[in-house]
Amino acid sequence: AQKVTQAQTEISVVEKEDVTLDCVYETRDTTYYLFWYKQPPSGELVFLIRRNSFDEQNEISGRYSWNFQKSTSSFNFTITASQVVDSAVYFCALSGSNFGNEKLTFGTGTRLTIIP
Amino acid sequence: DAGVTQSPTHLIKTRGQQVTLRCSPKSGHDTVSWYQQALGQGPQFIFQYYEEEERQRGNFPDRFSGHQFPNYSSELNVNALLLGDSALYLCASSLRAYNSPLHFGNGTRLTVT
Numbered sequence: 443a444q445k446v447t448q449a450q451t452e453i454s455v456v457e458k459e460d461v462t463l464d465c466v467y468e469t470r471d472t473t474y475y476l477f478w479y480k481q482p483p484s485g486e487l488v489f490l491i492r493r494n495s496f497d498e499q500n501e502i503s504g505r506y507s508w509n510f511q512k513s514t515s516s517f518n519f520t521i522t523a524s525q526v527v528d529s530a531v532y533f534c535a536l537s538g539s540n541f542g543n544e545k546l547t548f549g550t551g552t553r554l555t556i557i558p
Numbered sequence: 559d560a561g562v563t564q565s566p567t568h569l570i571k572t573r574g575q576q577v578t579l580r581c582s583p584k585s586g587h588d589t590v591s592w593y594q595q596a597l598g599q600g601p602q603f604i605f606q607y608y609e610e611e612e613r614q615r616g617n618f619p620d621r622f623s624g625h626q627f628p629n630y631s632s633e634l635n636v637n638a639l640l641l642g643d644s645a646l647y648l649c650a651s652s653l654r655a656y657n658s659p660l661h662f663g664n665g666t667r668l669t670v671t
Contacts, residue, residue, distance in 0.1 A: 487662035544606055550598075
């Protein structure tokens with residue numbers, strides 16, 4: 443069975459601070475995909491990133507960066523110089539499917555509040 | 559380019575009733591997935607439809623059923639509603655291909671009283 447754990451239920455930081463959201467996963471699949479999604483109050487899940495299990499390179503996209511470490515089964519997400527618009531619930535997810543877009547297993551989410 | 563659209567936005571039903579939720583996928587997408595998100599929880603996979611057939615299913619009872627139409631739109635039906643079915647129901651679309659991320663709609667908020 444697959445499992446995703448986001449131990450941080452809620453985080454609050456002051457604007458412009460850096461913040462890291464933790465994600466730990468469990469799977470027996472040798473090929474799998476990891477995701478981060480953002481859920482603003484509107485409810486729509488917004489895709490942020492997808493990584494496959496064979497690509498452990500860290501990735502940076504603007505103020506966002508992701509640290510994938512297979513050895514610790516972690517896929518952490520860092521926001522640099524946080525902004526109020528970053529306030530949302532963030533979900534980490536895992537898929538072991540062929541195409542990587544089927545049957546995602548989500549964590550329980552981390553509610554991030556950026557204080558102006 | 560319209561994204562994933564879901565209707566209705568909100569719905570209130572009584573225990574024991576039946577409900578139908580609708581989803582139109584993003585233009586060009588051929589696969590539709592449904593997720594249930596209880597308050598304060600992450601989304602849980604219900605099932606996925608491709609070529610008008612259910613391809614994968616999560617741990618949901620048979621009360622949850624679906625359909626995909628030739629235009630790729632989809633419906634989620636829930637029979638014999640329980641109070642525990644109250645949740646946000648999210649539809650997601652994608653291509654049945656590698657490297658096609660899921661695009662989610664805004665969801666339908668179902669309240670069962």
